[in-house]
Amino acid sequence: MIDPRILRDDPDAVRAAQRRRGESADIVDELIAAEQVRRTSIASFEAVRGEQKNLGKLIPKAQGEEKSELLARTKELSQQVKDAEAAQAQAAETFDRLMKSLPNLASEEAPEGGEDDFVVLETVGTPRDFAAEGFEPRDHLELGQLLGAIDTERGAKVSGARFYFLTGVGAQLELALTQLAMSKAAAWGFVPVIPPALVKPSAMEGTGYLGQGSGDDVYYLEKDDLYLVGTSEVPLAAYHSDEILEAESLPRRYAAFSPCYRREAGSYGKDTRGIFRVHWFDKVEMFVYTTLEESYAEHERILAWEKEWLDGLELPYRVIDVASGDLGLSAIRKFDCEAWIPTQGKYREVSSTSNTTQFQTRRLDIRVRGEEGTAPAATLNGTLCAMTRTVIALLENGQQADGSVRLPPALHPYLGEVLRPLA
RNA sequence: GGAGGUGUCGCAUAGUGGCCUAGUGCGCCCGCCUGCUAAGCGGGUUGAGGUUUAAACCUCUCGCGAGUUCAAAUCUCGCCACCUCCGCCA
Numbered sequence: 485m486i487d488p489r490i491l492r493d494d495p496d497a498v499r500a501a502q503r504r505r506g507e508s509a510d511i512v513d514e515l516i517a518a519e520q521v522r523r524t525s526i527a528s529f530e531a532v533r534g535e536q537k538n539l540g541k542l543i544p545k546a547q548g549e550e551k552s553e554l555l556a557r558t559k560e561l562s563q564q565v566k567d568a569e570a571a572q573a574q575a576a577e578t579f580d581r582l583m584k585s586l587p588n589l590a591s592e593e594a595p596e597g598g599e600d601d602f603v604v605l606e607t608v609g610t611p612r613d614f615a616a617e618g619f620e621p622r623d624h625l626e627l628g629q630l631l632g633a634i635d636t637e638r639g640a641k642v643s644g645a646r647f648y649f650l651t652g653v654g655a656q657l658e659l660a661l662t663q664l665a666m667s668k669a670a671a672w673g674f675v676p677v678i679p680p681a682l683v684k685p686s687a688m689e690g691t692g693y694l695g696q697g698s699g700d701d702v703y704y705l706e707k708d709d710l711y712l713v714g715t716s717e718v719p720l721a722a723y724h725s726d727e728i729l730e731a732e733s734l735p736r737r738y739a740a741f742s743p744c745y746r747r748e749a750g751s752y753g754k755d756t757r758g759i760f761r762v763h764w765f766d767k768v769e770m771f772v773y774t775t776l777e778e779s780y781a782e783h784e785r786i787l788a789w790e791k792e793w794l795d796g797l798e799l800p801y802r803v804i805d806v807a808s809g810d811l812g813l814s815a816i817r818k819f820d821c822e823a824w825i826p827t828q829g830k831y832r833e834v835s836s837t838s839n840t841t842q843f844q845t846r847r848l849d850i851r852v853r854g855e856e857g858t859a860p861a862a863t864l865n866g867t868l869c870a871m872t873r874t875v876i877a878l879l880e881n882g883q884q885a886d887g888s889v890r891l892p893p894a895l896h897p898y899l900g901e902v903l904r905p906l907a
Numbered sequence: 908g909g910a911g912g913u914g915u916c917g918c919a920u921a922g923u924g925g926c927c928u929a930g931u932g933c934g935c936c937c938g939c940c941u942g943c944u945a946a947g948c949g950g951g952u953u954g955a956g957g958u959u960u961a962a963a964c965c966u967c968u969c970g971c972g973a974g975u976u977c978a979a980a981u982c983u984c985g986c987c988a989c990c991u992c993c994g995c996c997a
Contacts, residue, residue, distance in 0.1 A: 523958095526956070527958070527966095529967095530956095530957065530958090530966045530967090534965065534966070536977080536978080539978095540925075540977065540978050541925075541978090543925075543977065544926085556977090558978075560977095561977080562976080562977060849955095
């Protein structure tokens with residue numbers, strides 16, 4: 485949710501931001517009208533309510549005829565108060581619903597356009613030339629099967645399409661990555677967290693994951709009215725909901741390890757091989773609470789940490805500045821890191837960091853107490869390590885002609901230098 | 908899953924229908940006093956929203972939501988959280 489004052493003071497800025505996202509600006513006029521109704525209905529309610537309170541004070545002191553006259557008048561007022569309150573509540577709800585459907589104001593610095601209009605900010609490392617090395621690279625699934633690391637057939641048997649088992653060195657690799665990522669994050673000043681992966685609707689709604697059709701991509705347990713989170717951003721954002729944080733305590737940085745569940749509705753037929761696009765994976769996620777003013781610099785810092793992580797894994801990657809039409813509801817700007825996937829001949833997303841400014845904190849009621857009163861906090865999120873895609877990148881980029889896989893030095897303490905095919 | 912209990916301002920507590928504009932203590936902030944510190948004295952101290960140039964005023968907020976009533980922290984119902992016991996389990 486954006487600052488309602490911007491609507492009043494500078495509606496053109498909101499219209500411009502909508503256009504940058506490639507969306508209609510009509511909602512701005514609807515919002516302005518709804519706010520007007522909201523304010524006048526508040527004024528009417530307060531007027532009758534005030535009168536009711538004043539008359540009510542006279543009743544215990546009044547006697548006889550004066551008293552019964554007062555009672556008659558207040559009885560009439562009572563109904564008016566109820567009606568005015570209901571009207572006020574309805575106007576507030578209408579305004580609130582519209583406000584919540586409005587996406588965050590896309591940054592003017594984000595490239596304009598849709599999914600394909602991203603800007604490449606940087607390319608790090610060089611993809612290997614397998615032709616020069618004299619062999620055809622195997623894809624991650626073939627390698628995973630040779631190593632006894634990935635079992636998608638049994639994943640499908642037990643849970644269905646887009647599920648998998650990690651076995652042997654596959655399981656060990658995920659545990660090693662988890663341990664490495666969590667200890668790196670702790671060294672950078674993040675508080676390690678293991679959050680619940682099931683959350684109430686308010687948490688899901690507050691982070692913006694139920695809006696604009698994205699609700700279809702979320703698993704929901706009807707019996708219990710709980711959602712399975714698609715990222716630990718959700719429980720981490722809701723962690724401080726309904727709280728006021730002291731300005732001196734910021735930034736608060738959290739790194740969470742959690743499973744992530746995604747229905748992948750609307751991606752039928754896309755990335756169906758292996759474990760690239762799955763219904764469940766585990767992830768270490770960074771999440772920061774700070775002030776709006778600090779959020780822009782923090783976004784750069786999170787990106788820097790993501791790069792440091794990929795550098796440590798010695799993966800070739802590039803960084804893109806996601807276009808305004810592809811930001812999702814909550815972000816004003818988003819940077820993705822994409823690792824090179826040799827058998828696809830492309831860079832593919834392995835991490836993503838968003839500045840969601842005050843969009844989530846207004847919904848979740850998270851404020852900062854500073855010198856000049858309270859203001860909504862700002863939140864940011866960024867992937868440190870999404871397990872399945874990182875496993876894919878490590879296997880494919882580290883492979884050798886015999887199907888063995890060389891690991892980066894950072895992982896040697898956990899798994900040795902080379903993963904070897906089963907005999 | 909069953910039975911019982913609790914939920915008031917940062918913390919602790921008072922409050923069983925109108926004198927609650929929620930009192931008191933602690934903590935915290937400002938001032939006075941004071942060789943220093945402590946004590947003492949005076950004032951302030953939930954948050955949100957509305958009217959307004961401003962000062963100021965008003966409304967809402969006693970876990971959340973409905974209801975009863977002219978009037979609800981207080982009475983009724985539903986929900987949530989926590990505590991104790993039983994059952995089950997890791």
